[in-house]
Amino acid sequence: MKKLVLALFIVLFANAISSQAQLVDFSNAHIHVTKELKSPYRETYIRLIQEEIKKRTELNLRVQDQSDAMPMIALAFATDQNLHGIPLPQLPKNSPAFAKEGYAFSIDIRTKRPILWLIGGDERGILYSLGEFFRKAHLSKNKIVVDKKYEVAVSPLYTIRGHQLGYRNTANSWDAWDPKQYEQYILDLALFGTNAIENIPMEDSPLGPHMKLSREEMNVKLSQICQNYGLDYWVWTPAVVDLADEAKFKQEVLKHAEFYKRTPKIDGVFFPGGDPGSNHPKYVLPFLKAISAALKSSHPAAGMWVSLQGFSDEEVNCFYEYLEKYQPNWLVGVVTGPSSPDLASTRFRLPKQYKHRHYPDITHTVRCQYPTENWDQAFALTEGREVSNPQPVYYAKIHQRFAHLTDGSIAYSDGVHDDINKVVWSQKSVDPSKDVREVLVDYARFFFGHQVSEKVADGILALERNWVGPVEENGGIETTFSYWTNLEMQHPTLKNNWRWQQLLLRAYYDTYIKRRKIREQKLEQQANLILAKASEIGVLQAMDMALAKVNEADNALENSEIRQKIITYCDALFTSIGLQTSVEKYRASGAERGAILDFIDYPLNNRWWLADEFEKIKKMPKVEDQLARIAVIANWENPxxxxxxxxxxxxxxxxxxxxxxxxxxxxxxxxxxxxxxxxxxxxxxxxxxxxxxxxxxxxxxxxxxxxxxxxxxxxxxxxxxxxxxxxxxxxxxxxxxxxxxxxxxxxxxxxxxxxxxxxxxxxxxxxxxxxxxxx
The missing domain is CATH 2.60.120 (Jelly Rolls)
Structure with missing residues (x-):
């Protein structure tokens, strides 16, 4: 037996050494960058890799302009023959690394010092190779190690992979951001494959209480950020005036033309057909033709897009008749979003010379394009429309169903609560075959560190399962709660990380709501038993006793520690990322904009309704009518x-x-x-x-x-x-x-x-x- 144990120990030890031997150390590496990478990308990417490495390791890696004896992290184009005299790896002629936005990632340990090759087909390709590095490398204090066997060559499948980050008051978080926070978030998305950012620059509503810059200032900043990173910059620009009015038509064209002139970079203009705005296509299309001419004069490569949102069948037919008759070359494509004709019919009806872009709503849970399936009412009423909603499996399925009908997508978003959904959507747009859990492990490794990445990935999947079906039957909610509170205790250094805070807030909130619902439903059942005896104890007394019973929910101190923890995390998220979870406390723009703290105690039984019904019953002149109505109420769910x-x-x-x-x-x-x-x-x-x-x-x-x-x-x-x-x-x-x-x-x-x-x-x-x- 001892020999067997010893043999097993030797095997395990050998496997551990072998596994450890797969990791190549780049902790003292120098950064080498191809001279073909021009400004501003050269400066931006060097700053990116140095700052992101230092943030995670505290190491200050130097940039070297010539060959030396130190390990190398090498940024090069696939078309380069060598880098500082060192030949690039031999790539097959059909390698994805040569494609637009393509890249390759590999380690060469055959030389005197290891070289980590980050190779791009173009500037964006190099940027995405950096993303591969940060998603896969094991970065910890004073340590950079990479698996020597890991190598990949990728060419993104979809050419449009973006997210809408509109600087406006209705957002639940980024209206509180400064340009630096915006830049970091855009960078984070880019390192997961995003290539486009869409802004909402022309709203006329008053500035929100959290806005640090005017819209005009921030619009320019966002355009410049995209310019520096080599990302596409889109704008969402509706017309809410009556375009049938000739004077207003001309004034609106001038307004758009002036905006184009003062914006440093524009690659796409998205005009939402009838959402907002109620203009008929016979006015919309001439308007788009006019502003397209103004757009081309300022940004020759920019394209004009339109959605059919809010159009009636007659208006949709009018649009396609216009395309068939005029075949406008100023129109690049059609966007399909909420309240649009479905994606399949749009693609099949749209002439092939026009592109098709999805505008998926991955930010909302209800009253939206893709509402959360089989969601318990208790969550719907309290967590609402813009809660932290990691649903990686759900949105991966939606992407798989619809993406093939499009040339890509720019997803709708109104805050950071859907951060995980954005990452999953971007990665699926790069490679639809990408495993969802692998994306989550990469996400957790990138934002929380390699040590906790596997556990966090499983914890995110568990949070998604919290939302499937009746809470009373979902024992996983309590298990998930224990799982996340253990992670919370084991990793206190992550307590100021806003992504960590969001996940823990969800674990606490889900559990609190489940426990509340179970208790409050039992109180109502007990109240109904009291009402059933109204003929014996008297109408007024029965109603008073029943109301007192259901109102015990308001007076209880049960789960008060969890409730306080929710408040603490809401405070922390407002401090860390500007997340506004309350209208009164944090001045959120509206109750449905993620103000979950305002609904934390919303009744999960019918006590408010009962109070109102009892007042109506008291006004009935006949006792027999009062008893009849009480009987209906008491037996509502038990006939x-x-x-x-x-x-x-x-x-x-x-x-x-x-x-x-x-x-x-x-x-x-x-x-x-x-x-x-x-x-x-x-x-x-x-x-x-x-x-x-x-x-x-x-x-x-x-x-x-x-x-x-x-x-x-x-x-x-x-x-x-x-x-x-x-x-x-x-x-x-x-x-x-x-x-x-x-x-x-x-x-x-x-x-x-x-x-x-x-x-x-x-x-x-x-x-x-x-x-x-x-x-």
Missing amino acids: GVGSFYDNVSDVAKGPRVTTRTDDGTDVLWEENGKSRRRLSSQLYQNFPKLTYVDLDPNAKYSIRISGYGEALLRVDGVRIAPTLYQKGMGEFKEFQLSPQYVRDGKIDISFDEPEESHLNWRQHSKVFDVWLLKN
């Missing part, structure tokens, strides 16, 4: 033996619902998210489908629906006439079923779509709750 209740948009309370809501939150967005309506009425589906089995074939059933507007009900495909049909918000509709429908012990319920195309989507008919009641 009795043989009867069924479904909240159609709550994943925990709709077991018979076969469809899922597209949006998991309060789409009505009343009272800035502080609606007092019953929780089930803050979500909806337009046309849900439900399936019931194991029904009593000899019983009589009726269907009750709570919703808004029309509810054109079908049972087993047959339209059913109502016996009660109230259309107001939260009012009831009732339908009596003929016994023929339940003879086989099962039914399917569906709804026809009413003709409501003339209405805003917020006014469309909705279904909240469905009851199948055994009479």
